[in-house]
Amino acid sequence: MSRTSNRADGDIVQDFLSVADLLEEPQLAQLFAYLARERDATVQDVIDDLELAQGTAYSYVNRLVDAGVIDVTDDEQPRRYAAREIDLTVTTAAGDREYTITPALIDAVGRRETxxxxxxxxxxxxxxxxxxxxxxxxxxxxxxxxxxxxxxxxxxxxxxxxxxxxxxxxxxxxxxxxxxxxxxxxxxxxxx
Known part of the structure; x- marks a missing residue:
């Protein structure tokens, strides 16, 4: 999900908001990090490995698909999912600091719960x-x-x-x- 200046501003803003959701909700960050690490997993894998309730796992996966940070990699049942690459740089309003949001940072935020x-x-x-x-x-x-x-x-x-x-x-x-x-x-x- 690396972004360049040729993208429409609305797409970049949406990408930022999607990533912001990951940084605000450790459970979503944890799921994203899991899918980034596994590269391809089913919701059942998520349920088993992250010890999530079935409804919660489906809800989180659907939220991340809707946010555009994970993709369906196989439409066959059971569907498989993988994290998209994220490399988003944010500069403060004053322009004095720059932060890069990477899967490692999202993973660290996801570990906040534990x-x-x-x-x-x-x-x-x-x-x-x-x-x-x-x-x-x-x-x-x-x-x-x-x-x-x-x-x-x-x-x-x-x-x-x-x-x-x-x-x-x-x-x-x-x-x-x-x-x-x-x-x-x-x-x-x-x-x-």
């Missing part, structure tokens, strides 16, 4: 703050920054930085190519 550290971080810093933390988490897993540097840059406590970096670690390893031999400050322990 990860108290992500939930708390979003409550305190918003989804934009989580997007920034995800950028640091990728850099940290690549051995480029430490939790202390993140804390200093974002004016948060080193403990808060370490907690969100640890919470985002599974997201990073699922969505980015990270070499496992990279050593980072988490292995030194959390001496904050």
């Amino acid at each position: 990860d108290a550290d992500i939930d708390t971080y979003i409550d305190r810093h918003g989804v934009a703050g989580l997007a920034t933390a995800l950028t640091y988490a990728v850099a940290r897993e690549r051995g480029e920054v430490t939790h202390r540097l993140m804390a200093e840059d974002l004016d948060i406590s080193p403990l808060a930085a370490e907690m969100i970096l640890q919470a985002l670690r599974p997201v990073v390893h699922e969505h980015y190519d990270i070499k496992e031999d990279v050593h980072h400050d988490a292995e030194e322990g959390v001496n904050v």
Whole structure:
């Protein structure tokens, strides 16, 4: 769902609103992330793997199809669904910050329901703050920054930085190519 300037403004706005729904509702984000990860699944797969009630699973899948963020990949019964690629960049009104909404960010938002550290971080810093933390988490897993540097840059406590970096670690390893031999400050322990 990467967008370029040749698209009609209405389409771009609709795409943004569809993605905004994912970022506002962790259950939808979780379903989108699941379909992005599986690449092709039935509603029964969703019910089994995400432990959703049948009515809820069908409702969520239909909402995401209507929003245009997942596609029906097979019209045969049972229908199969897959997530569309999302790469949407949003710039603040002042033009001083830019955020890219990716499947990794949507996945992180979807984990809000099951990860108290992500939930708390979003409550305190918003989804934009989580997007920034995800950028640091990728850099940290690549051995480029430490939790202390993140804390200093974002004016948060080193403990808060370490907690969100640890919470985002599974997201990073699922969505980015990270070499496992990279050593980072988490292995030194959390001496904050």
